Amino acid sequence: MSSDTVVMKFGGTSVADAERIRSAAKRIVAKREAGQRVVVVLSARGKETDRLIADAYEISERPAPREMDMLLSTGERVSCALAAMAINDLGHEAISLTGSQAGIVTDTSHTKARILDVRADRIVEALDQDRIVLVAGFQGVSTAKDVTTLGRGGSDTTAVALAAAVEADVCEIYTDVPGVFTSDPRIEPHARKIDVVSYEEMLEMSASGAGVLQLRSVEYARNHGVRIHCRSSFDPGDGTWVVPESEAAAAQQSQEQSVENPLITAVTHSTVEARVTLIGVPDTPGAAGKIAGALADARVNVDMIIQNEPPQDDTPADMSFTVPRDDAQAAEEALAPVVAELGIKALRTDPDMGKVSVIGAGMRTHPGVAAKVFRVLGEEGINIEMISTSPIKISCVVARDRVPDAVRALHGAFGLTGEDTIRPEEPFGQFT
Ligand code: ADP
Ligand code: ASP
Ligand code: MG
Secondary structure (H helix, E strand, C coil), rough: CCCCECCCCCCCHHHCCCCHHHHHHHHHHHHHHHEEEEEEEEECCCHHHHHHHHHHHHHHHCCHHHHHHHHHHHHHHHHHHHHHHHHHHHHCEEEEEEECCCCEEEEECCCCCCCCCCCCCHHHHHHHHCCCCEEEEEEECCCCCEEECCCCCHHHHHHHHHHHHHHCEEEEEEECCCCECCCCCCCCCCEECCCCCHHHHHHHHHHHHCCCCCHHHHHHHHHHHHHHHHCCCCCCCCCCEEHHHHHHHHHHHHHHCCCCCCEEEEEEEEEEEEEEEEEEECCCCCCHHHHHHHHHHHHCCCCCCCEEECCCCCCCCEEEEEEEEHHHHHHHHHHHHHHHHHCCEEEEEEEEEEEEECCCCHHHHHCCHHHHHHHHHHHHHCCCEEEEEEEEEEEEEEEEEHHHHHHHHHHHHCCCCCCCCCCCCCCCCCCC
């Protein structure tokens, strides 16, 4: 495949109404007219996926995951068909494809499927016929021939997977903010745009709540060496490049002269955590394995785990872990038989937890970052419930309603506040 191919992905806000679809179409056509072969990935319009999920729960308390995927996959198909019409009206030939038609093969995990293979021959054929190819994001076809979806934000992963398959120069992610910021601009309006970030830092950011790029899309990009350019769909300026660490380090070094305190790259947050505590877990080998095994079988993603030291040998311990709030019920159900089998005294769930994280490759070589994080949160009167670290990240679980204060305090304390602030279109209003 020639190297002049580009993948352009537009998120929900960027295709929310007819005017935005037409303006995305113009941008797509401009790329084609500049001589590039263009593959486009689109998300469902506006809040369509949320609406479809609400429709499902209006009908049934427990919608079957297979049928959920049939339903959810329609949102992105609508966007693609409409955008193809807009592109045709601009005098170019476009063809819209579902994920399945585009050759995206996944495993059978409905609503959280993983891409196994991309058989891009139909896309390549259409590009060879001088067409602009529009692919419905967030979906694929499973090895059992059922429609699957890739988890919330999954169109990013579709885009990166296609970029790898067609050997595109770059995967452009067009969204409603001008790039990846030092913090979610909806919470911290003084957040600064990051020009270049490494896959490693972006992985930690996405994993700890920066929804601007889906975690799996960053994993896929790193594994396949896809360069991501995350940028605004509303203005033409350069956004954020997500690239290998060596390249990011070189770019950051040249920036260091002008930016103070490069120790921390970003402060991220999540407000969708639940904490599950098991009280009185027998202190015997194999207990933790049974607990984690039951959760893994139920496909519940466990984040932080803490087990305290029992006061004496042979007395029961307590174990706490965090899960995404949406998985809390599944976690409770999966653990019920283990609780009975091991004679665990009680299971308690706290659904109102949040998490704040600081991320930066600089902390590998600079001690004292954790101490500063704890001190800053302490000064804000914010209680730290749980802590976890990686070589380039420190995360603290805190009460959900203190998350915005925690983000702003850490962002300021680590000198990330910038001058070029932005005001997102929809303010961070629904902090529910
Ligand atoms: P899209 O529909 O284009 O995929 P998303 O809503 O998935 O858009 O992602 C963009 C949003 O991500 C922004 O509006 C912003 O509120 C949020 N966000 C969270 N953390 C960050 C961050 N560190 N930098 C930029 N945006 C962020
Ligand atoms: N429409 C899906 C969602 O809202 C996928 C995406 O936009 O990436 O999560
Ligand atoms: Mg998204």
